[in-house]
Amino acid sequence: xxxRRPRVRFMGALGLVVLAAGAASATEPRHAEGRVHPxxxxxxxxxxxxxxxxxxxxxxxxAESGGPALGRATLRWGPERSYIWYASSFxxxxxxxxxxxxxxxWNGVRKNLDMLIAMDLRGGRVQERGSVSVESDGSVLRxxxxxxxxxxxxxxxxxxxxxxxxxxxxxxxxxxxxNRVLTAALREEAGRWVPTFPGSDHLAMERRPGGAR
Numbered sequence: 164x165x166x167r168r169p170r171v172r173f174m175g176a177l178g179l180v181v182l183a184a185g186a187a188s189a190t191e192p193r194h195a196e197g198r199v200h201p202x203x204x205x206x207x208x209x210x211x212x213x214x215x216x217x218x219x220x221x222x223x224x225x226a227e228s229g230g231p232a233l234g235r236a237t238l239r240w241g242p243e244r245s246y247i248w249y250a251s252s253f254x255x256x257x258x259x260x261x262x263x264x265x266x267x268x269w270n271g272v273r274k275n276l277d278m279l280i281a282m283d284l285r286g287g288r289v290q291e292r293g294s295v296s297v298e299s300d301g302s303v304l305r306x307x308x309x310x311x312x313x314x315x316x317x318x319x320x321x322x323x324x325x326x327x328x329x330x331x332x333x334x335x336x337x338x339x340x341x342n343r344v345l346t347a348a349l350r351e352e353a354g355r356w357v358p359t360f361p362g363s364d365h366l367a368m369e370r371r372p373g374g375a376r
Contacts, residue, residue: 210244211269211271211274212244212247212269212276214297214301214303215247215267215276215295215297215303217338217341217344218238218303218336218344219238219239219240219247220237220238220370220371221235221236221237221370221371222235222236222237222344222368222369222370222371223235223368223369223370223371224236224366224367224368225366225367225368225369226362226365226366226367227345227365227366227367228365232254233253233254234251234252234253234254234262235251235252235254235259235371236249236250236251236368237249237250237251238250238267241266246266246267246268246269247266247267247268247276248264248265248266249264249265249266249267249278249280250263250264250265251263251264261284262282262284263280263281263282263283263284263291264280264281264284265278265279265280265281265291266278266279266280267295270294273294275294275295275296275297276294276295276296277293277294278291278292278293278294278295278305278307279291279292280292282309283315288311288312288314288315289309289310289311289312289315290309290310291307291308291309291310291332292307292308292310293305293306293307293308294306294307298335300337301337301338302335302336302337302338303335303336303337304333304334304335304336305332305333305334305335305336306332306333307331307332307333307334308329308330308331308332309329309330309331309332310327310328310329311323311327311328311329311330312327313325313326313327317330318330318350318359318360319350319352330350330351331350331351332348332349332350332351332359333348333349333351333356334346334347334348334349335347336368339367341370342369342370343367343368343369343370344367344368345366345367346366346367346368347363347364347365347366348360348363348364348366349363349364
């Protein structure tokens with residue numbers, strides 16, 4: 164069974180988070196032991212990824228009311244902006260601990276982004292699969308189903324049995340300026356949407372100083 168720690172659960176619930184704006188060279192994703200190629204998106208990013216460009220960058224995740232960072236989310240362009248690489252870490256006593264990693268890719272039939280993320284980086288027994296789309300008001304919706312292997316215990320549920328189990332989450336992102344995004348993470352429970360954890364419906368992402376734009 165994967166060890167359950169509050170901060171791990173926090174970031175896993177979000178599964179989530181973000182994309183940005185910047186210079187003009189194509190980039191490659193940053194891997195744990197690889198080189199970092201600074202992102203180059205801008206507010207006028209052309210093409211199918213333009214509505215998501217405001218999210219590309221490196222962000223601290225905090226309570227909407229403020230306070231210390233709870234985790235970090237990073238989204239970077241793939242080569243020639245062919246996809247968006249997305250990773251998240253949680254803070255454990257001030258130390259960054261990688262939590263999940265995956266990609267967002269344009270779907271030319273549904274006209275949104277497909278998302279596939281490995282949420283368990285210590286064995287790969289949990290994945291999140293779903294879509295990222297733009298709402299009529301310009302906000303971004305992430306609608307995902309998490310799949311848990313036998314023995315893994317999802318937040319608020321018993322450990323998965325031999326057949327595994329799933330949970331349904333959704334998250335919204337709304338720009339509140341060039342360096343701040345308001346976000347809310349919800350879980351479907353008994354046919355209704357509830358906060359994934361206390362306070363998850365009132366979160367914010369703040370661009371890290373010096374982070375790629």
